[in-house]
Amino acid sequence: AGYQFDICYTSVLKRAIRTLWLAMDATDQMWTPVVRTWRLNERHYGGLTGLNKAETAAKHGEAQVKIWRRSFDTPPPTMDPDHDYYTTITKVNMSEEQIMELNLPTGIPIVYELDKNLKPIKPMQFLGDEETVRKAMEAVAAQGKAK
Known part of the structure; x- marks a missing residue:
């Protein structure tokens, strides 16, 4: 797709991190800095979480x-x-x-x-x-x- 990334952000969920690795590998950009933060974890639904x-x-x-x-x-x-x-x-x-x-x-x-x-x-x-x-x-x- 021709994208050149300066930095990558992902949640701390294993599946998200692994997906990022796949994308970075597929675009030959494994060197790109990565920021992992819980703030990017799945949506939080308050009392509805998990329902x-x-x-x-x-x-x-x-x-x-x-x-x-x-x-x-x-x-x-x-x-x-x-x-x-x-x-x-x-x-x-x-x-x-x-x-x-x-x-x-x-x-x-x-x-x-x-x-x-x-x-x-x-x-x-x-x-x-x-x-x-x-x-x-x-x-x-x-x-x-x-x-």
């Missing part, structure tokens, strides 16, 4: 689950807005409406091109072919629906 999404949607309704999963200002149950992590989420120049409709595909790396102040220059780009990314986004959208 089955379909069962949660059946119990609370698909619309409420979507709000909990996407909103920056409506936390899931028992997540206090004063929690340390609540304010660390940034919108990346997206409206609340765009965020509510965004289905981030799992397992597909995202690339941001940043300026010297670490502000995005361009919108996020997914590293994957269009069809694979589309199918992954559809799968994520279906996770919050009742069965």
Whole structure:
């Protein structure tokens, strides 16, 4: 794809680290510095963490689950807005409406091109072919629906 990375970020989850290794190896960039942080671990859902999404949607309704999963200002149950992590989420120049409709595909790396102040220059780009990314986004959208 012609990408040349200055630095790579990953969570501390083994599967994420291994995926990064594969991407770095495939692009012959194993020398690139890596920052690992728990802040990039999977989404934290407060009181909903670990619950089955379909069962949660059946119990609370698909619309409420979507709000909990996407909103920056409506936390899931028992997540206090004063929690340390609540304010660390940034919108990346997206409206609340765009965020509510965004289905981030799992397992597909995202690339941001940043300026010297670490502000995005361009919108996020997914590293994957269009069809694979589309199918992954559809799968994520279906996770919050009742069965």
